[in-house]
Amino acid sequence: MNFLGISDFGLFCAAVLLLNATPGPDTAYIVGRSIAQGRAAGIMSALGISVGCCVHALASALGLSAILAASSTAFLVIKLAGGAYLIYLGIRMLMVKPAADAGVDAASAAALRDQRAPATIFWQAMITNVLNPKVILFFLAFIPQFVQGESSQKTIAFLVLGLAFAAISMCWNSGTALLAGTLARRAGRNPHVRLWLERGVGAAFVALGAKLMLTKN
Incomplete structure (x- = not known):
């Protein structure tokens, strides 16, 4: 495929498959959501990450990523914000209450439903x-390899390859x-097991967020 400013489209697709494997x-996030909240939550997480x-x-x-990557201050802000958001999500999962307790407290029950709502999971992902910021750098480094340098349709090529x-x-x-x-559903039929699975995933999110914040550019 050598049109719209794109070269080696087949190789691009093969590389994307290998990268996803x-x-x-992102894989850790999707698996975590699937284990803690079920297959639907995992699929909504996958959809959210794909839209991201x-x-x-x-x-x-549009060249915005290059501007962010070139600015150490902007890059640091995004890195800290991304790490802090993951930590926030992890803490919320760590603080989830058992179903019995949540049923007594209407406010807790409403918060739990909101946390597990498909739209909420999608936006969070x-x-x-x-x-x-690592995804920003990845797109800047990976996609240009499959865009023809002399093409006048670089913007369209970036968009097509991104899609x-x-x-x-x-x-x-x-x-x-x-x-x-599916595996988690079989292992977590007991509500207490499901609760601790969710808390374990919350702890993993906190660790991922801390790692992201502490990683050097």
């Missing part, structure tokens, strides 16, 4: 992806979410 923060990739592709096409990346990732991550959610 290599576990990373589209945002990165658009930002790269998208924000974690958008605020991950392809998001679509392939969505398919792979959805399968990962279904598998992890």
Whole structure:
């Protein structure tokens, strides 16, 4: 495929598949959600992360990502914000109450329903992806390799490749979410087991957030 300023599209797709097969923060996030809150939550997380990739592709096409990467201050702010948001999500999962307790307290029950709402899970996943500075650098380093340097359609090429990346990732991550959610469902039929699974995933999110904040540029 050598049109719209794109070169080696087949190689691009193969590389994206291999990248998705290599576990990373996004995979950890999707698996964590699937284990803690079920397959539907995992799929909504995969969708949110894929939309986040589209945002990165658009930002790269418009040159915004390059500006952020060049500014150490802006990059630091995004890194701290992304890490802090992951820690916030993790703490919320750590503080989740048992179903019996949540049933007594109407406010707690409402908060728990909101935390597990598909729309909430989608937006949380998208924000974690958008605020991950490593994804910004990845898109700046990876996608340009498949954009023809002499093309006058570089912006369109970035967008098409970004959408392809998001679509392939969505398919792979959805399968990962279904598998992890199914295994967790069998292991966590007991409400108390499910509760501690959710808290364990919350602790993992806190660790991921702290690692992101402490990682050097």
